[in-house]
Amino acid sequence: MKQLMSFIRKEFYHILRDRTTMLILLGIPVVQIILFGFALTTEVKNTQVAVLAPSNDEATERIIEKINASAYFDVVERIHSNNEIQPIFRDSKAKLVMVFEDHFAQKLKQTGVTHIQLLADATDPNAATSFTFYATNIINSYQQELIGQNVNPYQITPEVKMLYNPQMIGAFNFVPGVLGMILILICAMMTSIAIVREKEMGTMEILLVSPMKPIYIILSKITPYFVLSCINFTTIILLSVFVLKVPVAGSFISLVAVSLLYIFVSLALGLLISTMTSSQQAAMLISGMALMIPVMLLSGMIFPIENMPMPLQWFSSLIPAKWYISAVKTIMIKGLGITSVLKEVAILGLMSVVLVGISLKKFKVRLE
């Protein structure tokens, strides 16, 4: 035990005496959670609209005004002929072009039927469907205005309730995701060089001839980084609650418990990388670069997992971040207790055992 303690102290010195690195490690999550928490949203707002309204009458003006007044759109340009549409898209001046029919108001009055064309720049399919839909809704609401009060009595009205996130704030969805991503990447990057650095520096030999058991070496490597990650976790949670205004609706203790488990899994993953690689460079590239993409794309942080093809869904189950993010959403946003995330906790627990097990197995007690 005394041995273990002195080893842990040695590892702490390693980290504490490298001020710059420590500042970087503690600073990165702060900046990232604030940046991403505010900036990431899949909502479509402020779409630039160009308008072609040859008749320029009260009906077209009213519709344009309504479009411009909504938070979804900014009318940025009035064009006067069909030839101007293509250049608008080419130069990306607007994402949506609304083309009103000639003599719009007149036709509406006389024949009762008129026409609007919505041309959308669909390079981003998701945004295109959303803003076309919003524009259609606004035009329909104008139509409702025209119909006036004589609503038909045969009406089914839906009463809509958005559960857990009534204002549909993007941060509610992204903060758990960013939390999961930042923690796993930083934890894995920190520990991934822990063992391989000793190999490169030549100090591994000293460790190997010491009477320390491999499990102690691994534990003493993890401990200081675990403390550091807990500090990171605390700052991230404080920032998301007080700066990003994402409340912790459920039990705070369950959130902390799941997070500690997740941090441990992430650190163990880094250690595994460290025992399997032979240079710091390789370890860092694998933990930083190769881990980043699956964590970003397959954790459910950005793209919904349930719509992916089956093989990718299975693959995503191997990513600890997926389970953690799901658990955090349940506790933090839905406000449920630890009993609702038992599955996630069990899987993360299993992962930590497997990861430490393989690291121990791979830990070579002999020099090559």
Add this chain to the structure above:
Amino acid sequence: MLKYLLRKEFKQILRNAVLPKMIFVFPFMVLMVFPWAASYEIKSLNLSVIDNDHSTYSRQLTQKIISSNYFKLTDVSANYKQALKSIEKNESDIILEIPVNFEKDFVNRQGSKVMISANAVNGMKGGIGMTYLTSILADFNVGIIQRLLPSTTSISAVPIIQIDSQYRFNPHLNYRVFMVPALMVMILTLLCGFLPAVSIVFEKELGTMEQINVSPVPKATFILAKLIPFWLIGFIVITIGFIIAWVVYGLIPAGYFSTIYLFAAIYILTVSGLGLVISNYAHTLQQAMFVVFFFMLVFIMLSGLYTPIDSMPEWAKWIAAFNPLKHFMFVMRSVYLKGSNPIQMLNELLALIGFAVFFNTWAVLSYRKKN
């Protein structure tokens, strides 16, 4: 002198155990696998129904919703509390509650109500589910009105604005067309950003930097020798990307390859330049990696790759304007989908040239031969 330095750099890269593999395997893996994952498209939502009315209409409505293909009926509950449980367990995404007397109220012209509760943790998904459901409901409403009332009633007296929407450049709203070019940019950024960031600090750690410092190699030549290999690697990576996009996804740019190569040539210099600047300042490999990781993540997240820039707050848009990745991403998507040419993207061209000059000058200036 440059020739010898270059030979040294190439040998260093090629004889490395990991790097050459990474340059080929990484783009291949990413482009084969991840475009299938990167889609916001919501194909089906799980529906939980509480039918308190048990009438013909309520059954017809449920039937209509299920047959729409957007919804899968995963749960039938007796009351709201039970239905909420299924949302808590993530077994359903949206609840439709049909109250008692739904049919009776409708026929008696008192107006019926239904309650829709959507799980909005993911606001976008909840919103989409809600809109699908309300539009099916409106459709159902019109359907029964038409059956109930004689066809002559006042429907045509209502002014009608017909809306016809067209999706330009990507008429089938195919997500892969949008994501594959973007993922190519991401791979290029990661490889050409991370690798140079390692290269100088690696020599510092190994001690070989000392030898360079005591040699008569001019600073600019040294930086150039570091830069050129990554520049070539970038070209290889992007060409692999083109081939995979064509063979696997059938994607060919609407514009010219030469346009992309032109922009890529400047872009690679930009990210590699940034990598070298970081490498110059870092004392250890770990520091370099963390700082470059920080920049890469910020670049990627604030580039419009995943979430639209237009929706970001004003200050984030300003940060994005100084994000080289954002500009190159825009170029890539414009060339692939719209067939834009360099003149139409002059702003991006100038911005990227500006970044490239800035970072590489900084890289030369920040390289010090003295400690």
